[in-house]
Amino acid sequence: xxxxxxxxxxxxxxxxxxxxxxxxxxxxxxxxxxxxxxxxxxxxxxxxxxxxxxxxxxxxxxxxxxxxxxxxxxxxxxxxxxxxxxxxxxxxxxxxxxxxxxxxxxxxxxxxxxxxxxxxxxxxxxxxxxxxxxxxxxxxxxxxxxxxxxxxxxxxxxxxxxxxxxxxxxxxxxxxxxxxxxxxxxxxxxxxxxxxxxxxxxxxxxxxxxxxxxxxxxxxxxxxxxxxxxxxxxxxxxxxxxxxxxxxxxxxxxxxxxxxxxxxxxxxxxxxxxxxxxxxxxxxxxxxxxxxxxxxxxxxxxxxxxxxxxxxxxxxxxxxxxxxxxxxxxxxxxxxxxxxxxxxxxxxxxxxxxxxxxxxxxxxxxxxxxxxxxxxxxxxxxxxxxxxxxxxxxxxxxxxxxxxxxxxxxxxxxxxxxxxxxxxxxxxxx
Amino acid sequence: xxxxxxxxxxxxxxxxxxxxxxxxxxxxxxxxxxxxxxxxxxxxxxxxxxxxxxxxxxxxxxxxxxxxxxxxxxxxxxxxxxxxxxxxxxxxxxxxxxxxxxxxxxxxxxxxxxxxxxxxxxxxxxxxxxxxxxxxxxxxxxxxxxxxxxxxxxxxxxxxxxxxxxxxxxxxxxxxxxxxxxxxxxxxxxxxxxxxxxxxxxxxxxxxxxxxxxxxxxxxxxxxxxxxxxxxxxxxxxxxxxxxxxxxxxxxxxx
Ligand SMILES: Nc1ncnc2c1ncn2[C@@H]1O[C@H](COP(=O)(O)OP(=O)(O)O)[C@@H](O)[C@H]1O
Ligand SMILES: [Mg+2]
Numbered sequence: 001x002x003x004x005x006x007x008x009x010x011x012x013x014x015x016x017x018x019x020x021x022x023x024x025x026x027x028x029x030x031x032x033x034x035x036x037x038x039x040x041x042x043x044x045x046x047x048x049x050x051x052x053x054x055x056x057x058x059x060x061x062x063x064x065x066x067x068x069x070x071x072x073x074x075x076x077x078x079x080x081x082x083x084x085x086x087x088x089x090x091x092x093x094x095x096x097x098x099x100x101x102x103x104x105x106x107x108x109x110x111x112x113x114x115x116x117x118x119x120x121x122x123x124x125x126x127x128x129x130x131x132x133x134x135x136x137x138x139x140x141x142x143x144x145x146x147x148x149x150x151x152x153x154x155x156x157x158x159x160x161x162x163x164x165x166x167x168x169x170x171x172x173x174x175x176x177x178x179x180x181x182x183x184x185x186x187x188x189x190x191x192x193x194x195x196x197x198x199x200x201x202x203x204x205x206x207x208x209x210x211x212x213x214x215x216x217x218x219x220x221x222x223x224x225x226x227x228x229x230x231x232x233x234x235x236x237x238x239x240x241x242x243x244x245x246x247x248x249x250x251x252x253x254x255x256x257x258x259x260x261x262x263x264x265x266x267x268x269x270x271x272x273x274x275x276x277x278x279x280x281x282x283x284x285x286x287x288x289x290x291x292x293x294x295x296x297x298x299x300x301x302x303x304x305x306x307x308x309x310x311x312x313x314x315x316x317x318x319x320x321x322x323x324x325x326x327x328x329x330x331x332x333x334x335x336x337x338x339x340x341x342x343x344x345x346x347x348x349x350x351x352x353x354x355x356x357x358x359x360x361x362x363x364x365x366x367x368x369x370x371x372x373x374x375x376x377x378x379x380x381x382x383x384x385x386x387x388x389x390x391x392x393x394x395x396x397x398x399x400x401x402x403x404x405x406x407x408x409x410x411x412x413x414x415x416x417x418x419x420x421x422x423x424x425x426x427x428x429x430x
Numbered sequence: 431x432x433x434x435x436x437x438x439x440x441x442x443x444x445x446x447x448x449x450x451x452x453x454x455x456x457x458x459x460x461x462x463x464x465x466x467x468x469x470x471x472x473x474x475x476x477x478x479x480x481x482x483x484x485x486x487x488x489x490x491x492x493x494x495x496x497x498x499x500x501x502x503x504x505x506x507x508x509x510x511x512x513x514x515x516x517x518x519x520x521x522x523x524x525x526x527x528x529x530x531x532x533x534x535x536x537x538x539x540x541x542x543x544x545x546x547x548x549x550x551x552x553x554x555x556x557x558x559x560x561x562x563x564x565x566x567x568x569x570x571x572x573x574x575x576x577x578x579x580x581x582x583x584x585x586x587x588x589x590x591x592x593x594x595x596x597x598x599x600x601x602x603x604x605x606x607x608x609x610x611x612x613x614x615x616x617x618x619x620x621x622x623x624x625x626x627x628x629x630x631x632x633x634x635x636x637x638x639x640x641x642x643x644x645x646x647x648x649x650x651x652x653x654x655x656x657x658x659x660x661x662x663x664x665x666x667x668x669x670x671x672x673x674x675x676x677x678x679x680x681x682x683x684x685x
């Protein structure tokens with residue numbers, strides 16, 4: 001070592017040592033996280049006491065629950081004055097909670113099968129490491145699902161599918177030369193197929209169909225919530241993207257249509273839109289056509305959440321540096337290519353938390369249809385189960401707890417998926 | 431200089447700019463620009479910040495519109511017709527100050543994207559082309575990483591490779607080294623020098639005067655939206671004519 005005070009040269013490396021005893025393991029964790037300061041310790045004790053009070057109240061109620069009686073009075077007799085839940089309302093009325101009270105019981109397998117198939121159809125969309133060929137099933141699924149749930153003649157979904165195929169064909173054929181011809185030509189082609197198909201289907205086709213036809217007003221229970229949730233989320237994301245892009249458009253007409261739509265829909269409560277759907281929207285369709293209430297509600301909820309999703313995506317688009325657009329342009333990509341390959345993948349990735357927020361909100365808002373006398377799970381609980389015969393009059397906690405739990409399961413699942421997706425897509429290594 | 435002299439310049443014209451003017455609102459950014467670039471020429475554009483250098487080269491691939499005069503690239507007149515614009519953009523490569531790589535795609539995907547979608551090159555062939563150019567810029571081993579995992583100098587070289595994959599006939603550079611740490615500037619300049627030696631037509635906005643001396647056939651000085659002076663590098667640096675050029679050169683070479 002040199003003799004001067006400032007210069008220093010290390011000649012040997014110090015060996016690594018274990019940290020002092022109080023600085024490792026559970027003792028360290030407790031001290032740092034729960035009892036760091038006296039105030040912190042006091043808060044920990046208060047919190048523990050609150051948890052104790054909640055659990056000591058609810059646990060006996062849950063574990064003392066009765067699962068196999070057929071009415072509230074019977075349940076009270078079994079409980080004999082002790083504290084306990086009457087879960088038997090769930091076991092006795094589970095089919096009403098799930099399917100509503102009018103769906104034909106011998107057809108329960110149809111929604112069940114649809115649900116399972118839906119998981120298969122959604123999988124390749126959610127998990128893009130799965131083989132892309134599975135998307136073919138995803139494309140057919142909506143038509144299959146319609147046929148399974150509503151039943152009736154198989155002609156309806158086949159004609160619908162043919163119309164979409166015809167539209168897609170026209171679109172791919174003409175879009176290269178002119179977007180407008182491709183787009184409106186596709187809509188026209190689909191309409192032609194649907195109208196011709198409608199004429200060719202005999203009016204009596206539904207009567208001796210393979211699957212008994214079930215009208216929309218017979219759908220109910222949690223099934224109705226799931227149907228509305230899945231249909232509206234999958235429609236409102238593409239519509240939201242289109243609105244967000246339209247709002248950025250250079251074409252003033254398109255831009256203003258999108259702005260007015262978004263601002264109007266966001267400024268109106270969903271419940272108002274639902275009342276409009278239940279009473280007024282019928283006037284807007286051509287006279288003579290009876291549009292089903294389910295469809296009208298789907299239109300309203302989709303519009304509502306699409307407006308919110310559009311704003312979320314607009315935020316994502318605004319967060320992208322201008323250089324990304326310029327790089328895409330300078331490489332010669334045209335507008336649709338630049339959007340699809342460069343801009344939207346990044347903007348949507350930024351927007352995932354916001355989109356999921358809207359999707360979860362939308363799914364929970366499907367319970368609002370109970371106020372326009374559709375019997376979704378909340379409608380079933382408040383109507384036929386609690387308000388019908390006297391059997392279960394007064395079993396609030398058990399029913400609403402059940403509704404909370406099945407909504408929570410789905411919403412928590414969506415939220416976990418979105419967190420996984422965000423991690424999976426994190427490539428920017430900031 | 432010796433090296434510059436060996437590089438071929440043909441008398442075929444690559445870019446012609448005629449009395450071009452551009453306004454941002456009422457602000458006259460480019461005034462009466464006249465410039466002819468021959469095939470194989472390497473032009474360095476310099477000038478104070480805000481003088482319109484970026485705007486000028488961005489007009490050449492129509493990232494900015496001009497309002498008066500004409501620009502002809504490779505015999506194609508730039509108009510507001512989208513067909514022409516896409517054609518010109520696929521012939522003209524551009525590198526930006528901030529690289530502008532696509533962060534959600536790997537290096538290889540960054541390079542193959544435009545050939546596949548614009549040139550309709552089969553994926554396999556596009557990947558071979560991409561690997562060829564990534565080798566040229568000396569980063570083939572990073573092909574499967576994402577841009578965020580690379581250093582600035584590496585990212586800029588990828589950006590150059592990405593442009594080259596479109597087999598452009600003209601390359602535009604907008605201050606390609608000014609966002610880089612000093613030790614990375616050389617690797618990017620070396621790549622550009624190599625490109626120049628192969629006879630690429632290049633327009634570079636840069637303040638790297640060493641680079642200008644080594645490869646440019648012509649240096650253009652811009653101020654307040656006008657071309658103030660242009661000359662061969664030797665004469666430009668040793669004997670600037672306009673007082674504004676003299677002032678500018680004394681400022682950037684002074685320290
Ligand atoms: N999009 C724009 N809108 C209005 N003014 C702009 C815009 N882009 C650049 N300018 C102005 O035009 C002038 C030239 O800009 P630029 O070409 O970027 O200069 P340079 O690249 O030489 O620094 C500057 O004064 C700048 O403020
Ligand atoms: Mg600039």
